[in-house]
Amino acid sequence: MSTVYGPVPSWRFGRSLGIDVIMGPKMCTFNCIYCQLGKTVVKIPDPGEVKNYVSVEAVEKHLKRYVNEVDLSSIDVITFSGSGEPTLNPNLGKTVDRVKRLIGEETPIVLLTNSSLFYKDKVRENVSKFDVVVAKFDAGDEKAYRTINRPIGEMSNLENIKESIKKLKREMSGKLMIQTMFLHTTFGFTNCDGDTLKNLINTLIDIEPDVIQIDTPYRPGGEKFVKPASVDELKTIARKFEEYFEKEGRRSDLWVFGVHDMRGRKVSWTKHASIPDEIMGLLKRRPCRAVDMADSLGISYKETLENLRELLGRGLIVEKTSNGEKYYQSFIRCV
Ligand code: SF4
Incomplete structure (x- = not known):
């Protein structure tokens, strides 16, 4: 199976050619209740513990094949994500360098990450090479974090994750975006309102990313007890963000699922292998x-x-x- 896949249609980025630096089985530091890959099978809290990771050479070989088949000018971004948490691959930085060498500087390279390993200097060094970092942040308090993201073992607490995202922001030259999944559960927990939402907004005011992506788990794959928020709810949440940010004199762009939609663009292929x-x-x-x-x-x-x-x-x-x-x-x- 190729480490390069898609391009996938993304409401956030348009036509996104995916690079999977983990490959199956799903390997992650979290076990999020909405994860479309299902339950985390290989629970690894540290890149030093990863034995079999995707090599730089494998990505290069597969990407070369794509470059021959797809018109790169019809791709909006190249996104590192796939079957788990990409920062678990210790070669992440070298892989981005190799991809840039192959495709040039025109197409932005995006990382989708759960932010849990940013406290490590080496991980931040790897991550800083990306043009855009989309860091997951779904909760403003420890209880909501443990309910939604279900971190593995002795993973960082939420305060440490927040502080290491801020540290990364100071060190990187690309764009920092935060992706937040707003959801309900059948057992009454939600991060869409009340103190849970207030804590989250205050935390994101403190981080002040370039963009906040207000998202919801609309695709199948997560736990059955998870229910997505409606587009109307997401618009209400966006208005609350605007109010709070304005009061504090802060500025982050808001991308709202169902409002900002970059899907529906066709990719040009020169040939298909299969x-x-x-x-x-x-x-x-x-x-x-x-x-x-x-x-x-x-x-x-x-x-x-x-x-x-x-x-x-x-x-x-x-x-x-x-x-x-x-x-x-x-x-x-x-x-
Ligand atoms: S961080 Fe991403 S890959 Fe890991 S469990 Fe959560 S949604 Fe799935």
Whole structure:
């Protein structure tokens, strides 16, 4: 399976070519209740403990193949994420350098990370090489953090994570974005209102990132007790952020799911090695709608459905409905 996949349709960044520096089975320092990769199988709190990680050479080899197949001017960003927490790969910094050498400086390189390892100097050094760092931050207090992110073992507490994000911000020259997942649960917990929301806003005022992404787990894959917030709720939360930030004289741009939407852009391919394999590469990392896959692979909706029907028939993928929309997901996920 290739370490390079997609491009995936992203509401935040548009056409995003993915690089997976972990590969399966899912390896992470968290076990978030909304994780679309399912439960964390390999629970590792430190990059020093990772034995088998994706090599720089493997990423380079796979990316070279993509460069021959996809018109890079139709890609908006290159994103490091995939089957777990990318900062667990100790070669992350070298890999970004190699990718930049291969594709040039035109396409921004984005890192999606859970921020838990930023307290390590080496990890911050690796992370600082990215043009954009999207750091996950879902909670403003320890109780909400433990409920939503379920950190593994003796992982950092929330205060340490906040302080190390601030440290990274001082050290990096790229953009710092915070992604927050707003959600409800069937057992009454939510980070969408009350003191839980107030604490979160105050924490983000303190960090003052360039952008705050107000997101919700709208794709299938998380715990059954997790329910997404509605777009109206997200707009209300965005207004609260604006009020508080204005009062404090701070400024961060807000990107709101359902309002800011960069999906729906077609990618130009010069050739396809194997459309079913490309679909599987995508669905192994995230559930997708047929329309998004058609745009990403630059093929017709009809051809996408034909391929999906074949993969369904072979028992390799499943269909799931989430938020009233039909998603496809690899049966063999990174779990
Ligand atoms: S959502 Fe990200 S940080 Fe959370 S468990 Fe999944 S891979 Fe790890």
